[in-house]
Amino acid sequence: MSETDSFIEEVSEEVRRERLFGYMRRYGWIAILAVVVLVAGAAYNEYRKAQDRAAAQARGDAILAALEAEAGAARLDILQGVEDADAAAPIVSMLAASEALAADDPAAAAAALEAIINDASHAQLYRDLATLKHAILTAGSTEPDARISALANLTRPGGAFRTLAEEQIAIAEVQKGDSAAAITRLQALVSDIEATEGLRLRARQLIVALGGTLEPS
Numbered sequence: 001m002s003e004t005d006s007f008i009e010e011v012s013e014e015v016r017r018e019r020l021f022g023y024m025r026r027y028g029w030i031a032i033l034a035v036v037v038l039v040a041g042a043a044y045n046e047y048r049k050a051q052d053r054a055a056a057q058a059r060g061d062a063i064l065a066a067l068e069a070e071a072g073a074a075r076l077d078i079l080q081g082v083e084d085a086d087a088a089a090p091i092v093s094m095l096a097a098s099e100a101l102a103a104d105d106p107a108a109a110a111a112a113l114e115a116i117i118n119d120a121s122h123a124q125l126y127r128d129l130a131t132l133k134h135a136i137l138t139a140g141s142t143e144p145d146a147r148i149s150a151l152a153n154l155t156r157p158g159g160a161f162r163t164l165a166e167e168q169i170a171i172a173e174v175q176k177g178d179s180a181a182a183i184t185r186l187q188a189l190v191s192d193i194e195a196t197e198g199l200r201l202r203a204r205q206l207i208v209a210l211g212g213t214l215e216p217s
Helices: 003-068 073-080 089-102 106-117 124-137 144-155 162-175 179-190 197-209
Strands: none
Touching: 089 106, 089 124, 106 124, 124 144, 124 162, 144 162, 162 179, 162 197, 179 197
């Protein structure tokens, strides 16, 4: 390479270097800002996770304190004071319903269950369980048709409480005087592979009590 070519190469390199420094001086703040935003975002995310963990721990401690308290009004008071604005809400409400029932306050228990049922933000599993428990709790105070209607959604294929809902519907059918429909439903439960042995036993006993016939197994 000649001295002229070498000189031109050095000049070109210097020009590129100056141009690069110029870009850095002009736009370097963007890169710095991006780094600051990323760091701040990561810090805020960790802070939020820590806050969520602390809140969840506080709720858990409050629930444990309620369960360790004497049964009745003391437990109910603690549970009602638990901060439950997230996924813990249906669990707290379910426990509150149980304590209200233990305190001989079925109206409060029913209200706690209804709060779960009517809140679309809760997972469907909790709402279905609350519906089932509510139907059982109010069996003596609500019309059979109303309970059948409420439980119908729980009988969908694959539902977690399908067989238990079928049993409660059969009981409601007996109460409304439709023993034939109840017997048919109970006979289906006896042969249902998803039904527990205890549920099948109860179905057989109710079929016999209603004057029905047990199909050979």
